[in-house]
Amino acid sequence: MVAFVSTVAFEGIEAKPVDVQVQVAPGLPAFTLVGLGDKAVNEARERVRAALVASGLALPPKRITINLAPADLPKEGSHYDLPIALGLMAAIGALPPDALAGYTVLGELALDGTISRVAGVLPAAIAANGRGHGLICPAADGPEAAWASADLEILAPTSLVQLVNHFKGTQLMARPRPGLRDVTSDTLDLRDVKGQETAKRALEIAAAGGHNLIMVGPPGAGKSMLAARLPSILPPMSPPELLELAMIRSVAGDLAGGALSDRRPFRAPHHSASMAALVGGGIRPRPGEIALAHNGVLFLDELPEFQPNVLDALRQPLETGNVSVARANHRITYPARFQLIAAMNPCKCGKAGEPGHACRRGARCADDYHARLSGPLLDRIDLHIQVGAVTAADLLLPAPSEGSREVAARVAAARDAQRARFATLGLDARTNAEASSSAIEAAAAPDAAGTRLLHDAAIAMRLSARGYHRVLKVARTIADLDGSEKVGRPHLAEALSYRTLVDKVALAA
Ligand SMILES: Nc1ncnc2c1ncn2[C@@H]1O[C@H](COP(=O)(O)OP(=O)(O)O)[C@@H](O)[C@H]1O
Ligand SMILES: [Mg+2]
Incomplete structure (x- = not known):
């Protein structure tokens, strides 16, 4: 029979769905794993075998084939241990056949059958939630998974045995709570x-x-x-x-x-x-x-x-x-x-x-x-x-x-002003530094005295196009801190004073 278990592969911070397919068939005893796995994935075989033995389950002397689908998606990491082990357990009847339907599973196994923490549980939990799945993850990662959504069903067992008991109904697990915010009080001021x-x-x-x-x-x-x-x-x-x-x-x-x-x-x-x-x-x-x-x-x-x-x-x-x-x-x-x-x-x-x-x-x-x-x-x-x-x-x-x-209060006020301005101009930027050159030209048009100063400075300091926009951005921020809607001469003068090093490097080169 073939058992299916859902898990994920990470691409950056994206969790892509991966299907673990487990077949236990008559034939010479063998344990093969295919599906573009890296070294950690291939070593899963040994950890899974040992963890199952430690949990009181021997692998049958049959031909076991595991496929990680889709086969062309590279799979990296140790989190495939748990879905592979659960798939095998379902295939040999140690778990009810439909127990794992509707769960996304990830976790690493230790040789004694305990489940160790893995990286990437939060993106996996968010992906599981998006697919309408529940999540089975290591106990140590439960608090992290709980941030994904309040309605996500999460099973966070410490060992294979605990998970089996949960499915049998003899020892039900509680849903983990989201980890407490770390409120490391700020000593730096x-x-x-x-x-x-x-x-x-x-x-x-x-x-x-x-x-x-x-x-x-x-x-x-x-x-x-x-x-x-x-x-x-x-x-x-x-x-x-x-x-x-x-x-x-x-x-x-x-x-x-x-x-x-x-x-x-x-x-x-x-x-x-x-x-x-x-x-x-x-x-x-x-x-x-x-x-x-x-x-x-x-x-x-x-x-x-x-x-x-x-x-x-x-x-x-x-x-x-x-x-x-x-x-x-x-x-x-x-x-x-x-x-x-x-x-x-x-x-x-x-x-x-x-x-x-x-x-x-x-x-x-x-x-x-x-x-x-x-x-x-x-x-x-x-x-x-x-x-x-x-x-x-x-x-x-x-x-x-x-x-x-x-200072933080002034910074927050200046940031609010920027966000509001870019929103009314219909521009996609949150801060002046992020704004494109056309956006900053629209948002930071200087007054007459400012334009004259900028004109003279552009000649005297040989401002490049990028340098020119940079001065405008900084001047816009200085005006925002000042609570001024217009960019004036004093704002530009201060912005121009923050350009010393470019000239020095140009001389040194
Ligand atoms: N302006 C300052 N006010 C108070 N303490 C200072 C000041 N500048 C330096 N120090 C002291 O000197 C130490 C070294 O400063 P640090 O920030 O590492 O200097 P830098 O990075 O410029 O080499 C700090 O830990 C602090 O004790
Ligand atoms: Mg230093």
């Missing part, structure tokens, strides 16, 4: 940063308009400190945004306990991070740091120290808002709409430009360091600022009266 008013202002503008930002300054100036406090002034994620990120984190296996939070993510990979860690991929397809920063902040400290190919790989996601990873015979795409915050020292020794310091290699020290950054990458960063060293006198000052809460 902008109030901790003393002095650095210009940098704080730039951070506020970056938060308000969703702009990318690069900070250049000597070690110990507080660049990392400032960046880590950006999430505390960003608006919380909306429920759809939260769900999008949760799907990515689920596929990455980063959602232990199923706890979700509406706080935007802050990812700060080290500069030695490999391409696979940053962009995703590797032996097992996992979203990388830039996908895990979706709807939040990607902080790259010591930007010029990152491998050049890694920095190049950032350009496409910065443009399109998603990242593609090449697999053996297909490509997968993850959403990756993040805000890039970068920090760097002014030169290799870290102190160029400080009073009394002279680099041993003279001006080349700073020039060579800057030349590691490509023009096209810097071109995608709207705000460039210098962060000066803090003095002991600055640190002795009392804490500033204004903290993250006050």
Whole structure:
């Protein structure tokens, strides 16, 4: 007889339906698994055999064939163990034949018959719900699955035996509850940063308009400190945004306990991070740091120290808002709409430009360091600022009266203004940074004095077309923070001041 069990294959964060077909037929004893599985899928045979034996079920000495359909869809991961085991149990009569109808099943088996956690349960649960199925998943992933829908039927057993008892009716399982929101109270506050008013202002503008930002300054100036406090002034994620990120984190296996939070993510990979860690991929397809920063902040400290190919790989996601990873015979795409915050020292020794310091290699020290950054990458960063060293006198000052809460309120108001404006103009953008060039021209037409300033600056600073639109976007955000409907001369003047580094790199190149 042939038993059928539904499961899923992951393509990015999408869960595609897969049918596990199990046939137990007379013939020489054999156990074959077909259907374009990777190594983890093929090893399922050994885990399934051992888990069934441990649960008191021996495999019959017959010809067992498992097919994962559709046969041309690549299948990766260890979550096929459970559907294969359940299919076999149905085929040999250890489960009622119709018990598994209407369920999507995923889970990994341990040799003793317990069910271990797997990645991707949330997208699988959402897919199951969409097909009108219930879900059978590992107990440890139940709280995550419960986020998919309040009506989704979920069985989250710890072992094969527990599931069999449930179907027999001897020990019914309760539905898991959604994981509690992780309310890690926020200890990072902008109030901790003393002095650095210009940098704080730039951070506020970056938060308000969703702009990318690069900070250049000597070690110990507080660049990392400032960046880590950006999430505390960003608006919380909306429920759809939260769900999008949760799907990515689920596929990455980063959602232990199923706890979700509406706080935007802050990812700060080290500069030695490999391409696979940053962009995703590797032996097992996992979203990388830039996908895990979706709807939040990607902080790259010591930007010029990152491998050049890694920095190049950032350009496409910065443009399109998603990242593609090449697999053996297909490509997968993850959403990756993040805000890039970068920090760097002014030169290799870290102190160029400080009073009394002279680099041993003279001006080349700073020039060579800057030349590691490509023009096209810097071109995608709207705000460039210098962060000066803090003095002991600055640190002795009392804490500033204004903290993250006050700044976050202004940021939220500016974001509301942007959303409302783009909606009335019928444009598809949420922040000024996201707006297309035509959208920003419509939304940020400067007044007469502003136009004159822009005209003069375009000539004096040799603004490129992209540079011109970038200045408009930043000026629009500054005007929004100001509560001004028109973009005026002061807004443009401030926006023009955040462009120092492009010119420096152009000189160094
Ligand atoms: N503006 C500041 N206000 C208060 N403390 C600061 C400031 N700048 C630096 N510090 C202190 O110096 C440490 C190093 O700062 P950090 O942000 O790592 O500097 P950077 O990233 O620029 O090298 C911080 O942990 C903090 O204790
Ligand atoms: Mg630092």
